[in-house]
Amino acid sequence: MPIALPPTCCISVNCVVLGFDSKKLNVLLEQREYLIDGKKVVDHMLPGGLMTDNEDLDEAATRLLHEKAGMRNLKMFQFKAYGSRSRIKGRNDIEWMKQQLGVEIVNPLTIGYASVGKIGRKLNLHNAPKGISWFPVEEALKMPLAFDHAILIQDAIKMLQYSIETDPIIVFNLMPLKFTALQLRTLYECIYRKELDVRNFKKKMKQYEYVVPLEEVEQGVAHRAARYYRFDRVKYKKYRRGMD
Amino acid sequence: MPIALPPTCCISVNCVVLGFDSKKLNVLLEQREYLIDGKKVVDHMLPGGLMTDNEDLDEAATRLLHEKAGMRNLKMFQFKAYGSRSRIKGRNDIEWMKQQLGVEIVNPLTIGYASVGKIGRKLNLHNAPKGISWFPVEEALKMPLAFDHAILIQDAIKMLQYSIETDPIIVFNLMPLKFTALQLRTLYECIYRKELDVRNFKKKMKQYEYVVPLEEVEQGVAHRAARYYRFDRVKYKKYRRGMD
Incomplete structure (x- = not known):
């Protein structure tokens, strides 16, 4: 027997684009404008929008990121679907x-999609429309974000934590x-969202044979010049094979 | 400006319930019946159905698994969303x-949900309606399944492979x-969907201090009696902490 379809269902895609600027992990947010009792309200949301009937989920994510942020060719991965009445946080979301x-x-x-990269040549806002910008993750999470977008950001970062445990190449x-060592630790601290013990971190770094110390040190710094390291892809591949 | 909503969108949930029976990994399938040119056609699909407006995704998965398979209190995890026109495999899916x-x-x-357990006291078909049954995974994947359900099954197993690499407790x-050792290898072979080298497997097993050999051997077997092992949760926790 035919049953009635849910009357007001629709599918959207939202992208958590995480960009590292060598000091902080940032997230891309779009400004949202709407009226409440005739007054303009401005807050922020993750870039995204509705999926159409002519595309699949991955295509929708790619299209929407291009439309909303002018970004192309970003590697994105789907991390979770969110479907619950409680996604709507209040009158603001309803009015919007x-x-x-x-x-x-x-x-x-x-459907949440995530992408992570280093802000620079490929990941930038050169073609972005007005109203889209980077926010440090920790600041963004304190802002009034649309729907459950704060949860999506936190989940994407948790996924990233999980991914770097099984495949640290993402970090490098x-x-x-x-x-x-400080630069590497800074990134780990951003991803784990907490301070890491300096000594333990250095000890761990030494265990990874694919993090190779160079003879070179920092130039023209006021503090004691730190040694440089590089990531060795060949050694890393060997190390990975050894684990299988 | 108001835009038109996609006219025929609706959200379903499908559950990949994997049950190990000590020899094979099985998947739960529901019989699907419909008419093509007035003739009854029977094939199979993953248990599932439409989500309603009054529930969230996790609740829908729980409800549907209960309705379709009589199962309650299974731990399920969401693994992926599938949205693409190519999900519809042909006239059969359209007619259905x-x-x-x-x-x-x-x-x-x-939205694909998965659950994995050992067929027995908790995971069984005692309260299942007619038309639902276990099929060995490898057989199921050769059957004409609805939509892209064969892909969902394969993805759920890939997810399981990935999960046991980071957390082998699932296996135990x-x-x-x-x-x-043979019993444990059999399970690994089911999950990895391939034969594993006997010697390498035994060597690996010895490396895991949390797989503890017992003084006991098999009784009343025609072949050479094999040694029994047990999983040591305390040692395992220690081992896991050592990795952090």
Whole structure:
């Protein structure tokens, strides 16, 4: 027997784009503008939007990131689907949906996609429309974000933590060709969202034979010049094979 | 400006329930019946169905598994969302949707949930309605399954492979309290979907201090009696902490 379809269901995609600027991990946010009682309200959301019938999820994520942030060719991975009435945080989300989509969706579903890279040549805002910008993750999480987008950001970072445990190469893709122990630790601290013990970190670093110390040290620094390291892909591949 | 919502979108949840019976990994499938040119066609699908507006994704998965397979209190995890026109494999899926849902959905979205356990006291078909049964994974993947359900099964198993690499406890939850090397290897072979080298496997097993050999051997077997092992949770926790 035919059953009625849910009346107001629609599928959106939201992208958590994480960009490392050598000091902080940043997240890309889009400004959201709408009226509450005739007054303009401005807050932020993750770039994203509705999926159309003519595309698949991955295509929707690619299209939306291009439309919303002018970014192309980013490697994105799907990390989780979010579907719950509690995604709507209050009147702000309801009003925004009404004004933006022309309808009130009671149980909006979104699929979270994530991408992580180093802010620079490939990952930048050169083609971005107005209203989209980087925010340090820790600041963004204190801002009034749309829907459950704060949870999506936290989940994407948890996924990143999990990924670097099984495949640390992700970390070295975010580093310059040569880096100091401090630079590497800074990145780990951003990803784990906490301070790490300096000594323990150095001890661990030494255990990884694919992190190779160079004869070179920092130049023109006021403090004691730190040694540079580089990531050795060949040694890393060997190390990975040894684990299998 | 209000935009039109996709006309025929709806969200379903499908569950890949994997059950180990000490010899094979099995997957739960539901019989699907519909008419093509007036003739009854029978094939199989993963248990699942549409999400309603009053529940969240996890609740829908729990409800549907109960409705479709009579199972309660299974630990399920979401592993991936699937949204693409190519999910519809042909006329069979279109006819089934028309007859079952009363509508043709052009771009059906499903969220894949997975659960893995040992067939027995908790994971069984005692309360299952007619038409639901276990199939060995390798057989199921050769059957004509609905939509992209064969891909969902393969992805859930890949996820399981990935999970046991980071947390092998999942494997020991599928073993009896004492087990032989052959029993453990059989499970690994089911999960990796390939034969493993006997010698390498034994060598690896010895490296894991949390797999403890017992003084006990198999009783009343025609072949040479194999030694029993047990999984030591305390040693395992120590081992895990050592890795951090």
